[in-house]
Amino acid sequence: MGRLTGKVVLISGAARGQGAAEARLFVREGAKVVLGDVRHEEGRALAEELGPDACYGELDVRDEDAWRAVVALARETYGRLDALVNNAGIVRHQPLERTSVAEYREVVEVNQVGVFLGIRSVVPAMRAAGGGSIVNIASIGGLSGMPAMSAYCATKFAVVGMSRSAAMELGPSGIRVNSICPGHIDTPMNDLPKLNTQWLTRGLPLRRTGTAEEVAALALFLASDESSYCTGSEFVADGGRLAGTPLV
Numbered sequence: 214m215g216r217l218t219g220k221v222v223l224i225s226g227a228a229r230g231q232g233a234a235e236a237r238l239f240v241r242e243g244a245k246v247v248l249g250d251v252r253h254e255e256g257r258a259l260a261e262e263l264g265p266d267a268c269y270g271e272l273d274v275r276d277e278d279a280w281r282a283v284v285a286l287a288r289e290t291y292g293r294l295d296a297l298v299n300n301a302g303i304v305r306h307q308p309l310e311r312t313s314v315a316e317y318r319e320v321v322e323v324n325q326v327g328v329f330l331g332i333r334s335v336v337p338a339m340r341a342a343g344g345g346s347i348v349n350i351a352s353i354g355g356l357s358g359m360p361a362m363s364a365y366c367a368t369k370f371a372v373v374g375m376s377r378s379a380a381m382e383l384g385p386s387g388i389r390v391n392s393i394c395p396g397h398i399d400t401p402m403n404d405l406p407k408l409n410t411q412w413l414t415r416g417l418p419l420r421r422t423g424t425a426e427e428v429a430a431l432a433l434f435l436a437s438d439e440s441s442y443c444t445g446s447e448f449v450a451d452g453g454r455l456a457g458t459p460l461v
Contacts, residue, residue, distance in 0.1 A: 216437045218243030221291040223283060225274050225331060226301030228255035230400035231350065234425035235298055235432050240266045242433060245291040249274075249283045250301070274301045274327030280334035287338070294338035296436040299331045299349045299372075304402060309363040317364045324368035325375075332379050336388065344387025348435045349376045350428075351392040353451045369394075373447055380445030389444035391435050396451025398423040418453030 222239050226232040227248035236246050240263050249272030250256040260269040268290050270283040287294045302324045305316055328349050339345030354362060355369030373392050380390040397414075399422045414421055431450055434440050449455060 216242040220295040221245045221287055221293050222296040222436055223247045223287050223294060224298045224300055225249045225272055228252035228259060230402055231425045231428050232300040233259055234429040238429045238433055247283055247287045275322045277330055280330050284334050284338055293342045294335060295342055296346045297331055297335045298432050299328045301327055304365050306361050308361050312364055320364040321368055325371045328372050339388050340386050346436050347390045348432050349392040351394045353394050353396050353455055356394055377445045384444055391443055392447050393431055394447050394449045395428050396423055396454045398425060398428055400425050423450060423452055
């Protein structure tokens with residue numbers, strides 16, 4: 214307990230799934246948390262559940278003004294901003310030749326432009342706080358290809374590269390930037406009931422899908438001072454998928 218005591222954290226896509234798991238864990242560890250999302254009813258309900266240590270701000274990650282507003286909310290409500298988890302994202306399962314330009318751009322706007330705007334928006338507040346930590350949720354789809362997910366993988370590769378570049382630029386200001394690359398995680402976005410989970414897990418050394426809480430635990434480490442010498446790196450949580458060719 215208390216690993217984030219005194220810290221103020223902004224989480225995008227915080228209303229459900231990995232974002233909600235991060236918010237709950239961070240509050241338990243002493244943080245003040247600003248929940249940003251476009252799912253207003255769910256976001257407000259989660260903020261109410263978490264009590265005075267959390268507040269909700271409407272955040273469409275594609276909108277520069279919305280980012281400015283939630284950063285201002287963090288500073289006005291809790292006095293500072295120490296960490297950002299760029300968690301918001303979307304996925305579209307579609308073969309490349311059937312992916313329209315509009316669908317491709319939609320994924321890019323949320324997953325890639327949204328992360329860029331998040332990083333850029335929090336830098337002044339973090340400099341004012343004396344430093345901070347930015348945690349970008351990428352994917353193993355940002356380290357290897359996946360069929361029928363060309364748009365998603367393209368954006369996640371971009372997030373990994375953006376994180377490394379931002380780490381180099383922002384390190385002198387005491388701002389660390391890392392990315393998390395989850396494998397298949399059981400969240401509403403992945404809609405597991407519609408997928409063949411046996412096919413997804415049979416080649417994994419751990420033989421199971423991951424949980425939002427497991428990703429949240431990794432985000433907690435990166436947002437905390439325990440990771441004070443970690444920047445510009447990818448932290449993989451994939452049940453062993455990238456370890457090598459499965460035997461069965």
